[in-house]
Amino acid sequence: AQSVTQLGSHVSVSEGALVLLRCNYSSSVPPYLFWYVQYPNQGLQLLLKYTSAATLVKGINGFEAEFKKSETSFHLTKPSAHMSDAAEYFCAVSPNTNAGKSTFGDGTTLTVKP
């Protein structure tokens, strides 16, 4: 069975500050990991995905995540927060054969203060 845990249901940062959203996974097989963003009243949008090609993954909107097997983590970072980054972020893990059966964490709401 696979699962993800997102530490911190709410994170608040100032505009221009570092964004760090935490995700730890549990998987009995090599995991495939994703970060999605959800804006109010919208569906989920893929930010980035880890597919074992590289441990540091760069995504859209300046976000990146690093896969650390020893820590079973896949934390999402962005060097400088923008007001437009305020949204809910979800980490997900999937069987290597099928991203369409993903297991999601409970999400982290990011607030960006001016």
Place this chain on the structure above:
Amino acid sequence: DAGVTQSPTHLIKTRGQHVTLRCSPISGHKSVSWYQQVLGQGPQFIFQYYEKEERGRGNFPDRFSARQFPNYSSELNVNALLLGDSALYLCASSPSGQGLETQYFGPGTRLLVL
């Protein structure tokens, strides 16, 4: 190009009723997945369909069923509604539902059961 569309956007039902939710995938996408997102939680996988065949089912009761049509659109049906079925129902499409191809999510249908 149109993204994934879902209808209706909002729905109010009473306990014991039946509901049908609809999803139209991106043109050319043959795989559709359904997710339930309860308030404050991440999406939970319900079904995946590909070429009208069920490819996977999550841990949901038999009250939940789905089907996919020759044009790859899909319906999610829920019978004997319970208060706990109140949630945002998300549909996601991908070209083949295989490997780690990106899933594209619709905006969801928000169901309220009274």
